[in-house]
Amino acid sequence: MGRIRNTIELAKTSWGVLQKDRELVVLPVLSFLGAAIVLAIFVIPGIMALPEESASSAAAGEEQALPALSLILFVIGxxxxxxxxxxxxxxxxxxxxxxxxxxxxxxxxxISRATQRIPGLVPWALLAATVGMIIQALRERAGAVGQFILGGIDLAWNVASFLTIPAIVIDDKGPIDGFKSSAGLLRQTWGENLASQVGFGLVGFVAVIPAIVLIAIAAALNVTAFLVVAFIIAAAWIALVLAVISALGGIFKAALYLYATRGQAPEGFEGANLGGTFTRR
Structure with a gap:
């Protein structure tokens, strides 16, 4: 609990850094919109390529292999x-x-800096996506024990790769060297890494509670107009919270990587207990 509490404090410090550059919240929004557009470009044609019998089988809950064209489009998307x-x-x-x-x-x-790092970021994205899809495909076919084991593998992968993007962006490492650097830094600090992810998740959960309460009140009143307005407000608020939490997470990753590799807290985190999150052993 101490680690999670410390990470929540670091989230507050990250918020202080974000206050100086609020426009950075736009980046997670662009990420979501861009990913949604790309998915739509490939997934919609993939769905249209499904034969009618596949759609009927899916509606009936029957398993059936996807046509090659649809599968290829889904994977590319x-x-x-x-x-x-x-x-x-x-x-x-x-x-x-x-x-x-x-x-x-x-x-x-x-964006300009990230563009300069495309030779490292794109291969890493393809590698990370491929690993994720393989693990997911295996989990869908595995039994209870297999799913548990694969869940552990997925968790280990996420922990080991936690600082790969900062390694690529900040120190211009390639995807493999970036992953090795991340895994090396976090090999003995997985507990702290998990605490950071749980801590930011808790902050996000608390932040969306007002939206949940608003929807609950609207549902209890059972007034259609108020319910529609409540859903719109709640959706906008949740989207804003997700964007802010994503921005805070990126700031935290950058600070954590700089502390781990430089040995001192970066600007804005001088008074923060980064050492309590990333403990050298």
């Missing part, structure tokens, strides 16, 4: 969406690094 997501995460890390280095980042400067 997933890969492309991951590339978009990783690129904008890289841009967010770049913006955070610029601020922590004494600069004054903008959305344009962050």
């Amino acid at each position: 997933s890969l492309a969406a991951t590339v978009v997501s990783v690129f904008f995460t890289g841009a967010l890390v770049a913006g955070a690094h610029e601020r922590m280095s004494g600069g004054d980042p903008t959305v344009g400067s962050a």
Whole structure:
């Protein structure tokens, strides 16, 4: 609990950094919109390519192999969406690094820096997406024990790759070297890494409670007009919370990587207990 509490405090510190560059919240929004557009470009044709019998089988809950064209489109769409997501995460890390280095980042400067790192970011995105799809495919076919084991493998992969994007963006490492660097830094600190992810998740959950309460009140009143307005407000609020939490996570990753590799807290985190989250052993 102490680690999670410390991470929540670090989330507050990350918020302080974000206040200096609020425009960075735009990057997670662009990431979501870009990924959604890319998915639509490939997934909609993939669905249209499904024969009628496949749709009927799916509606009946029957398993049936996807046609090759649909499968290819779904895979390409997933890969492309991951590339978009990783690129904008890289841009967010770049913006955070610029601020922590004494600069004054903008959305344009962050995207420009990420563009320079495309040779590392794109291969990493493809690798990460491929690993994720393989694990997911195996989990869908595995029994209870197999799913448990694969869940552990998925968790280990996420923990080991936690700082790969900062390694690529900040130190211009390639995808493999970036992953090795991330895994090496976190090999003995997986507990702290998990605590950071849980801590930010808790912050996000608490932040969306007002939206949940609003929807509950609207449902209880059972007034259609109020319910529609409540859903719109709640959806907008949840979207904003997700964008802010994503931005805070990118700032935290950049700070954590800089602390781990430079041995001192970056600008904006001087008074934060980064050592309590990333403990050298």
